[in-house]
Every structure is written in structure tokens, then in C-alpha cells.
């Protein structure tokens with residue numbers, strides 16, 4: 001953003017702590033006013049400054065020498081603040097002297113793809129890409145994800161962009177903001193890139209089925225997009241491949257998300273797609289989160305392929321193609337999954353940390369030190385394959401599943417999604433599992449002015465020592481996050497949330513009683529930490 005040199009900074013711009021907008025490797029904030037206790041912090045000027053910060057970062061990264069204008073693609077999900085942020089972002093990019101290519105409603109993975117697609121007609125490849133999304137968060141939030149052809153930006157890059165944005169914002173002047181509007185109008189182009197992206201997905205399934213034009217003919221597959229950006233999958237991917245998609249639901253974008261949260265981790269959302277499969281007697285159900293970087297499926301009997309089961313299914317598919325390969329997952333995966341990957345599928349399970357970027361980066365690191373890995377996947381439904389640029393793409397995960405049923409059919413097998421269910425044979429599932437989230441009260445005197453992270457670390461250290469004195473419990477010998485303990489036939493993991501002042505507690509056990517025994521251990525260990533709100537755990541052990 002160019003500031004007009006002599007005029008004073010715009011007087012009525014709110015003070016903004018830009019670094020507070022960072023959420024791991026994303027930017028997230030409140031973009032719609034009106035929710036009590038959630039003041040607006042992702043305003044149009046803030047977004048314009050962030051886009052200008054990204055443009056400046058990109059110019060430096062690409063060592064731009066002025067011989068060619070760089071371009072950035074901009075897409076968004078179905079949120080009600082999408083349009084105004086798209087305009088603001090476009091102004092920030094254009095003001096910095098780069099070209100803007102708007103895609104309109106798009107998926108996060110498609111935005112990355114636009115940095116690697118070679119197609120002049122669609123102004124591709126672009127040098128950088130911005131997706132406007134806050135994934136499954138409530139309607140008043142929004143945020144940004146950034147890409148180059150090297151993948152999604154990491155935490156350090158995001159911090160750098162926010163620091164640049166803060167400087168740019170502080171120099172904004174009324175004249176500068178007005179002139180950027182004119183520049184944006186001149187350098188914005190619109191392209192229907194989702195057509196390119198979806199036709200690539202269609203081609204991938206056709207190829208895997210042996211170049212059959214309609215490899216899904218005869219399959220009935222219902223899609224639930226939760227009114228996010230994933231509705232395209234029915235008409236632009238499944239139907240060209242020959243599938244019937246009647247009974248698909250919530251395909252129309254609606255940023256108030258009136259039906260359910262678009263989130264495959266959400267019980268109501270999974271219930272909705274399961275019901276749609278059963279009501280329509282469909283072969284398969286597919287559900288996406290708002291921006292389509294996460295997904296899950298449901299078989300014809302209503303069995304959910306999400307969380308551990310989705311990982312098991314994807315591991316089975318990937319290990320058929322790459323025998324012995326290492327599967328990197330997040331930390332809250334079950335012990336049964338490890339046994340399944342290692343004993344049944346002959347692979348190696350590397351149970352790492354929570355966070356999609358963490359698992360992806362770990363898989364890339366393993367490959368770089370000579371340990372072959374082709375799949376990085378989280379229980380949240382984020383999954384990335386080496387063959388797909390290590391991009392977490394919910395639609396591509398579903399393509400791998402479609403390939404499986406299409407190629408089974410091409411080789412004469414009938415039975416729809418049974419081929420998928422069959423791949424899960426032998427996966428031991430816990431009879432009982434629960435996630436309880438214990439909040440740290442940040443203003444409590446027990447924090448003694450320290451950060452919630454320090455406090456959480458102290459809680460974990462104390463729990464670790466407490467466990468050492470109990471012979472019935474064993475700490476996991478290899479563990480990368482929090483305190484993971486086996487006992488009473490099950491396990492628990494207490495760890496710090498990636499983003500929030502929260503200690504999530506996962507428990508899996510052969511029965512509710514055993515889970516309560518494990519819960520009681522944690523409860524007893526944590527009782528002296530008065531800033532920790534253990535009411536969720538108290539309720540759980542007392543109700544049982």
C-alpha cells in the first residue's frame with residue numbers, strides 16, 4: 001500500500017493488535033459486528049493492510065525485479081463478510097502494484113492449485129494466492145490462508161506479514177485509502193478457476209479407473225456441503241463421472257450456516273449426512289467443511305468414515321500403493337489405529353502432534369531424512385498426500401476413495417461402498433471415547449501474571465510426575481505432545497490446545513467405567529490447579 005506522503009494518518013482507524021490475528025499458520029478475526037464480547041477486528045482497512053503486507057512479502061520472496069508484474073488469486077468461502085473482504089484484499093494487492101485475479105466462491109485447496117496450474121487462458125500460474133475463510137467457525141468470523149507454489153505459508157511467514165501489515169496500517173491516510181479503490185478497479189480480473197480445478201479432479205478419477213468416461217455410473221452418492229463452498233462437488237465432479245447425486249443437501253452457499261456447522265468433526269453434521277445416505281438408500285455420502293480442506297464419508301449402511309476410521313481407510317488405500325510407508329497422524333489417534341496400520345496393513349504409524357501443518361511438515365521432514373511417507377492426516381479430516389503436493393485437500397481425499405470404488409467396479413466387483421468398508425476389517429475401535437476441554441482462566445491469580453501456556457505446561461509436568469508414582473499406569477514410551485498414558489485397558493492424552501487457553505483431554509477405554517477410572521486419575525492430579533476449570537471432567541466422572 002502506498003501512503004500519500006504528506007497527509008496525517010487516518011484519525012478514526014481503530015488501534016489493532018495485528019499479531020493477535022494470527023492463528024497458527026492462518027489469520028482469523030471477527031469480521032461481522034453484533035456478537036456480544038466479540039469486537040470487530042478484521043475490518044476492511046485491516047484486511048487491506050494484510051493483503052498489502054502479503055504482496056510486499058511476496059515481492060521479496062520472488063525477488064521481483066520489476067520485469068514482470070506478479071499476480072495474486074483471491075477466493076472465498078460462503079461467509080456473509082466474504083464480498084467486502086474480497087474487495088478490501090483486492091485493494092491491498094492492487095495498491096502494492098500487483099495484479100489481482102478474483103475467483104469468487106472457491107475452495108482452499110483450489111487456491112493453492114492456482115499457483116501450480118499452467119494455463120494462460122486462466123491467467124495461471126499465479127505467484128501467490130489468498131483464501132478468505134474461517135473454516136468451521138461461527139458466521140461472524142473470517143480469516144485468510146496464503147499460498148505460493150511451495151505450499152501454505154508457515155507461522156513465521158504469517159508473523160512477518162502481520163508485522164508488515166501493522167506498519168502499512170499505521171501509515172494509512174484518507175487519500176491513500178481512496179486512491180487504492182481506483183487502482184483496484186483497474187487491475188482486478190475475474191476468472192472461473194473452479195472449472196479448471198474440478199476438471200482436474202474428474203480427470204484423476206477417470207484415469208484411475210482405466211480411462212473410463214463415466215466410472216461412477218450406477219453409483220448413488222449424496223453430498224452435504226453444509227452451505228459452505230463444497231457444493232460444486234455434486235454437479236462438477238460426481239455428475240460428470242456418471243454418479244447420481246439426488247438427495248444431496250445444503251449445497252447452496254449460505255454464510256449463516258442454517259442447517260449445521262460444516263465440520264466433519266461435528267456430531268450433528270455427521271448425523272445429517274448419515275441420515276441423507278439412509279433416506280436416499282445411497283451407496284456413499286460425502287461431507288465437507290466450509291472451505292473444503294477437510295472431509296469425511298459415510299458408507300451405505302450409515303457407518304461413518306471420519307476421525308480414526310477415515311485415517312484407517314486412507315492408510316489402507318495409500319499402503320496398497322506404497323507398501324511399508326509411514327503414515328503421519330495427529331496425537332489424538334487411537335491405539336487400535338496404530339495396531340491396524342502396523343499389524344494389518346504393514347505400514348508404520350508415526351503418531352505426531354495435533355495441527356494439520358504439523359503433520360504435513362513432519363511427513364515432509366521424514367522424507368527428507370530418508371523415511372518414506374506418502375500420507376499425513378489428522379482426525380479433524382485434514383489429509384495430505386505426497387502425490388498431491390502435500391496439500392490438505394478434502395476433495396482430493398474423496399477422489400482417492402472414489403478411485404477405489406470406481407476401480408473395484410471396473411474390475412467386476414459389485415457392492416458399492418462395501419469395498420471401502422472391507423478395507424477397515426480388523427480395525428479395533430474403542431467402546432468408549434470422549435474429548436473434554438478444560439479451560440484455563442487467564443485472569444486467575446494462580447497464573448501469577450504468567451501466560452496460560454506456562455500454566456498449562458506446569459499442569460502437564462505435575463500430571464507426568466503424578467503418573468510416575470502409579471504402577472497401574474504407563475506413560476507412552478514415544479510421545480510428541482502433552483502427557484499420554486495407558487491404563488485400565490485404555491488411554492488418555494492431556495495436552496495444550498494449539499490456539500486456545502484450553503487443555504483438551506481425550507480418553508478412550510473399553511467401557512465407560514474404565515474411562516471414568518482414567519478420568520479420576522486426571523482429576524485427582526489436577527485438583528490443586530485452581531485456575532483450571534475442570535467442570536467438564538467433573539461432570540463426566542460424576543454422571544457415570
Ligand SMILES: O=P(O)(O)OC[C@H]1O[C@H](O)[C@H](O)[C@@H](O)[C@@H]1O
Nearest residue numbers: 354355356380496497498499504
Ligand atoms: O488444539 P485444538 O484446540 O484441539 O485444535 C487443533 C486444531 O485446530 C485447527 O482446527 C486446525 O485446523 C487443526 O489442524 C487442529 O487439529
